[in-house]
Amino acid sequence: MSPIRQEVQGYIDILPDLQLEALRPILTLLANEPFIIETDLTEEEKEIIRQGRKEAAKGGFISLESII
Numbered sequence: 001m002s003p004i005r006q007e008v009q010g011y012i013d014i015l016p017d018l019q020l021e022a023l024r025p026i027l028t029l030l031a032n033e034p035f036i037i038e039t040d041l042t043e044e045e046k047e048i049i050r051q052g053r054k055e056a057a058k059g060g061f062i063s064l065e066s067i068i
Contacts, residue, residue: 001009012020048067
């Protein structure tokens with residue numbers, strides 16, 4: 001089993017059924033919808049992603065308002 005599957009399974013194992021029920025729609029969507037990765041990003045979009053990753057690494061974030 002991959003590390004990410006093990007991690008997610010660990011969370012599932014400790015969640016009560018009521019909380020698992022809340023996850024059911026999300027898991028159903030993820031399992032049944034095609035996963036699309038956009039690859040034709042503009043340089044501006046790529047820079048926004050780079051900035052976000054830098055902020056996330058520092059424990060911060062960039063607000064949506066600052067990039068719109």
